[in-house]
Amino acid sequence: MARVLVVNTGSSSIKYQLFEMPEEAGEPRALASGVVERIGEAGGKLTHRAGDAEPIVVEDRMADHSEGFDRVFKAFEKAGGPITDLAGIGHRVVHGGDRLTAPTLVDAATIQAIADQAPLAPLHNPPNLLGIRIAMASFPETPQVAVFDTAFHQTMPPRAWRYALPADLADELRIRRYGFHGTSHAYVARKAAEHLGRPAGEVNLVTLHLGNGASVAAVQGGRCIDTSMGLTPLEGLVMGTRSGDLDPAVVFYLHREAGLSVDDIDDLLNKRSGMLGLAGANDMREIARLVAEGAQAATEAMDVYCYRIRKYVGAYTAALGRLDALVFTAGIGENNDAVRAGVCQGLEGLGVSLHTKRNKARSGKARTISADDSKVAVLVVPTNEELEIAEQTLAVVRG
Numbered sequence: 001m002a003r004v005l006v007v008n009t010g011s012s013s014i015k016y017q018l019f020e021m022p023e024e025a026g027e028p029r030a031l032a033s034g035v036v037e038r039i040g041e042a043g044g045k046l047t048h049r050a051g052d053a054e055p056i057v058v059e060d061r062m063a064d065h066s067e068g069f070d071r072v073f074k075a076f077e078k079a080g081g082p083i084t085d086l087a088g089i090g091h092r093v094v095h096g097g098d099r100l101t102a103p104t105l106v107d108a109a110t111i112q113a114i115a116d117q118a119p120l121a122p123l124h125n126p127p128n129l130l131g132i133r134i135a136m137a138s139f140p141e142t143p144q145v146a147v148f149d150t151a152f153h154q155t156m157p158p159r160a161w162r163y164a165l166p167a168d169l170a171d172e173l174r175i176r177r178y179g180f181h182g183t184s185h186a187y188v189a190r191k192a193a194e195h196l197g198r199p200a201g202e203v204n205l206v207t208l209h210l211g212n213g214a215s216v217a218a219v220q221g222g223r224c225i226d227t228s229m230g231l232t233p234l235e236g237l238v239m240g241t242r243s244g245d246l247d248p249a250v251v252f253y254l255h256r257e258a259g260l261s262v263d264d265i266d267d268l269l270n271k272r273s274g275m276l277g278l279a280g281a282n283d284m285r286e287i288a289r290l291v292a293e294g295a296q297a298a299t300e301a302m303d304v305y306c307y308r309i310r311k312y313v314g315a316y317t318a319a320l321g322r323l324d325a326l327v328f329t330a331g332i333g334e335n336n337d338a339v340r341a342g343v344c345q346g347l348e349g350l351g352v353s354l355h356t357k358r359n360k361a362r363s364g365k366a367r368t369i370s371a372d373d374s375k376v377a378v379l380v381v382p383t384n385e386e387l388e389i390a391e392q393t394l395a396v397v398r399g
């Protein structure tokens, strides 16, 4: 058995999970998990869960991430003993750019390379790096591995990642499509192939990660050939608060006509658009309530949301040449049958036939929700980014 700690350090939060990984056969086990919220703000809080025990909750101000990590280590001690026998610590890092294309053992060069990508992900890479530094100081003997959200998409061909901008300018500034949620797309693509009982190298999938952020990937024989997010997570689908695709001229128009600054527009498109902008709520459960009450804006927003996804499914079916399965995952993909039905409606021509009753049945397991005669299988596969990071970390540590 090997233990792996997975850490996701955000600007004001730390999420973590400790796994016991099997040597060969057997299932990995989550031993403990938790979240530290509102670091450096009022209302700081740690919630630590281990097995069936009552969660440990500590509400206290934490000045910085070092204090946050201290709370985590103390919670482990209180819950059953310090973290020992770690084979590795896996860190989620949002942006690997085009240089960090696989899970990487952290050394001075990796740290520099992650820092070099910071302009591409100014809100994410710096805290990710901070988490790595603190973990290295706390566990100097333990190998640290960085797992990148962008890595899975690095197999995209140039035709998918190039923007039609002047090539020298784009190359100099590294303006291209990178894609995100890669750890999730990779995990559900593998699990979907397992569920279908076919080798990953033989199946063509469209994976739909529909959470607060949302993205689609076209996966051909286990390799990503296209994805909907771009230079940043703003491109692509309609999301909780992000607009997704729009005419770039909207930006100039907002600037010239409404006098908004670049920062205002950044905030508008990332935090006040999407479902929040259209329907007045970004949580799909709230939107479902509004739809049930007959709110027209919410009904229309759902239509926009599902239609955008459907367009991508059509485009990616063309990119793949043949589609074997459509895979739904993340908070909305796993739990919202109305969205799944809305996406599949009208895709009959592509060979998608949803089974109404299977779609409505609730379960936490990977499952098929298409009709038996559907040419394209429709699956729900719960994602588990932490477990994927743990597995990739162990693979790197074991060489």
Ligand code: ADP
Pocket: 210, 211, 212, 213, 240, 282, 283, 284, 285, 286, 330, 331, 332, 335, 336
């Ligand atoms: P994040 O991108 O923050 O990780 P999640 O994957 O948790 O997001 O997805 C958040 C979305 O999933 C919200 O819109 C929420 O309404 C929806 N969601 C989560 N759980 C459920 C549930 N049990 N039933 C319906 N919708 C859910």
